Amino acid sequence: SQELEQSPQSLIVQEGKNLTINCTSSKTLYGLYWYKQKYGEGLIFLMMLQKGGEEKSHEKITAKLDEKKQQSSLHITASQPSHAGIYLCGADADMRFGAGTRLTVKP
Amino acid sequence: DGGITQSPKYLFRKEGQNVTLSCEQNLNHDAMYWYRQDPGQGLRLIYYSQIVNDFQKGDIAEGYSVSREKKESFPLTVTSAQKNPTAFYLCASSIPGTGVLPQHFGDGTRLSIL
Numbered sequence: 001s002q003e004l005e006q007s008p009q010s011l012i013v014q015e016g017k018n019l020t021i022n023c024t025s026s027k028t029l030y031g032l033y034w035y036k037q038k039y040g041e042g043l044i045f046l047m048m049l050q051k052g053g054e055e056k057s058h059e060k061i062t063a064k065l066d067e068k069k070q071q072s073s074l075h076i077t078a079s080q081p082s083h084a085g086i087y088l089c090g091a092d093a094d095m096r097f098g099a100g101t102r103l104t105v106k107p
Numbered sequence: 108d109g110g111i112t113q114s115p116k117y118l119f120r121k122e123g124q125n126v127t128l129s130c131e132q133n134l135n136h137d138a139m140y141w142y143r144q145d146p147g148q149g150l151r152l153i154y155y156s157q158i159v160n161d162f163q164k165g166d167i168a169e170g171y172s173v174s175r176e177k178k179e180s181f182p183l184t185v186t187s188a189q190k191n192p193t194a195f196y197l198c199a200s201s202i203p204g205t206g207v208l209p210q211h212f213g214d215g216t217r218l219s220i221l
Contacts, residue, residue, distance in 0.1 A: 004149070031206045042111075042197055042212030043150075048205070088149055092207040095165070097149035 004091055006098035014106050018077050021101045023089030025070045031092030032072045034063050037100070038085045046074075079105045109134045113198050113213035119221045120185065120192060128183045128216045130198030139181040140199040140209050143167060150197065156181055185218065193219050 003026040013019050023032065031050050035043040047056045052067025060083075063074045076083055084105045090097040111132045120126045132139065138157045142150040152165030156175040170189025175181055185192045196216045199209035 031208070033206070033208050040195075040215070040217070042113075042214045043199075044212075045210040048208075050206075090150075090208045095152055095155075095207055097151075099147065099149045 004089055004096055004098035006087075006089060006101050008101060009099070010102040010104070012104045012106065013079050015080060016078055018075065019079055019103070020076075021074045021087050021103070023072045023074070023098050025091060027070065027093060029065060029067060029070055029072065029091060029093075032065055033090040033092075034061075034072070034074050035088045035090065036085050037088060043088065076103075079103075081105045081107055111198055111200060111211055111213035113196075113216050115216060116214070118216055118218045120218060121221050123187045125184055125186050126192075126218070128185070128196055128198075128218070130181045130183065130213060132179050132181075132198075132200045132211070134200055134211060135178070136200035136211070137178070137203050138201045138209070139175070140201070141165075141171070141173065141181070141183045142197045142199065144195040144197060144215075153183065153196075 005024045007022045033048045034046040037043045046058050047063055049065035055064040060077045065072045086100040086102050088097050088100045114129045140155040141153040144150050151167050153171050154162050154173045156162035159175055159178050162173050162175050170186055172184045198213040200211050201209040
């Protein structure tokens with residue numbers, strides 16, 4: 001089965017700073033999804049990447065799929081308190097999710 | 108507005124009791140899912156259904172049961188056989204032909220043992 005490992009597990013940044021979250025797979029990535037979750041709420045779908053090298057953006061959030069590294073990265077530019085939450089990646093193969101990265105943005 | 112409605116938001120179960128979590132969607136999606144989320148962990152798939160009157164077990168189906176009699180409804184029953192039911196339960200649905208994982212989620216039901 002496919003394992004998805006997210007790093008870091010938690011992240012605290014100052015407002016306005018850039019940050020990157022990684023999702024690494026033990027198998028080749030075909031469909032990779034990014035979600036955001038506020039504590040105690042459901043997941044919000046951010047974007048899906050399907051091909052190696054593909055890059056997508058959603059407001060100030062950009063995600064990229066590196067097929068060779070079996071990894072996807074999610075980059076937030078000029079972070080704001082509204083970006084705080086848990087970011088999860090998910091993969092089509094085996095329908096699995098990573099454990100999530102908890103992001104705190106300090107004003 | 109279209110969406111997924113889960114109820115109740117909080118639920119308490121007594122020993123030996125079965126409880127049912129409701130999930131209703133008005134998005135006209137064919138596929139629906141149930142996930143369990145434990146603290147510090149990602150989502151684990153309990154059951155999913157791609158069409159009415161059909162459903163498949165996920166990774167952790169033991170102690171749970173589902174039905175899919177209507178397109179818009181996918182209730183989850185947590186049976187007394189599930190010895191550790193305390194968790195956050197999420198229902199989801201997906202747009203046909205857009206991948207395997209869902210794009211829409213409900214706001215969840217938090218289940219606790221009394």
